[in-house]
Amino acid sequence: MTCIIIEDEIPAQEILVSYIHKIPDLEIKGVFNSPIKANTVLKKENIDLLFLDINLPTISGLNFLKTLSNPPKVIMTTAYANYAAESFEYESIIDYLLKPFSFERFLKAINKLDTKQQLNTSIIKTDVLEITQNEDAVFINVDKTLHKVDLNSIIYVQSDRNYVTVVTKINSLTFIDSLKKWNNYLKKDHFIQVHKSFIINLNYIEKVTGNIVYINQQKVPVGKTFKETLFQKIKPIN
Template sequence: MNCIIIEDEIPAQRILKNYIRKIPDLNILASFQTATLANEYLKQEPADVVLLDINLPDISGIDFIKTVKKPPQIIITTAYPEFAVDSFELTTIVDYLVKPFSFDRFLKAISKAENRINHQEKAQKKAIFLNIDKTIHKVYVEDILYIESDRNYVTFFTQNKKLSVIDSLKKWAEILSPKQFIQIHKSYIINIKKIEKYSGSSVFINKQKLPLGRTYKNSFSESINSSKN
């Protein structure tokens, strides 16, 4: 797991860094004394866990969490136990450590964060099963790049696989989540997370140029704008 520290007191930063070094699977990316600098960093470099002080010189740790669009798992590290009740109203907060805290207590908080991350990853790893020549193939939904229809067949493209089955594109348009999969042409459904770039009439996924049909342009634009929020 990758983490960052947001803590304005240098001695407190040192303690956290020493604790982090004792955990083999925990890697520190950066440390900050202000939430503003940390927020700019997170826009470019995502972290799994943030070790966050509440009393910061620019904005409070709680207000900082509310400004991050997709916040990582948050572990509060503070000298103020009275904020604990309010902080746990925010679902991204995993644990609340009151200074001074021991390494054992810190390790427990990190374990909570790791368990939550693992649970989320498993939840995202939904799979479909395709029957091809009497052999069942498991395909993780997250790995699908796009689906192509050709007469009575649909072909599922992933980074490493190309699997064709007798089926209809309409069926899969109804099965797959519209938040992630959108139809861009009468013959194509794409995974919006896999888009590399697009123009007025084309969408590029895995270096493949796919056509963007005229009747699908409005719904495509709406999906793109929605995914940015």
């Protein structure tokens, strides 16, 4: 797995390099102090992972990310916690490391990437097969196995480019599909899209803080265009 670092502080660069060297399957293709210098490598090389600071010279890390048409997976590194909610708006960002961070926290972020890659190795193109007229359940065909999924057991559905992950109380299934299609499957009142990449089951919401929904011990971002509809659904009393 190849990666590059975009970080303008030398001590932070050195910490990232030392952590990366402890991961056998992770190869550094470059360390840069500005996005402009890294842009050439991103265009020429097949980079799997980008460690990206937010406060950078010339252009911020998040604004630079907007310029990439097909960005690699991204782990944000910053000293400012107030950017976390905004970072969740980007599909390519898999984690947000708040400086200073330990190797244990760094490894947790890397493992998120590894888990997603392992899931993708068994993904096949699939159709979702309805099994009842009232749409209470579906069959999902993943890796030549039909999995029956009770729609009410779905906690949330997440999209990542051409893939969809359906997370239930029992397991999660990842396959090639679109979130738009799942909006049609999940027409029940207790399902709502809260982000361009997420549909959630309102019955599993634990709390809402700012632009984050806590659902089944997971943080799900709320997009600006979906927030008003969400609050209309949950109807806070004050």
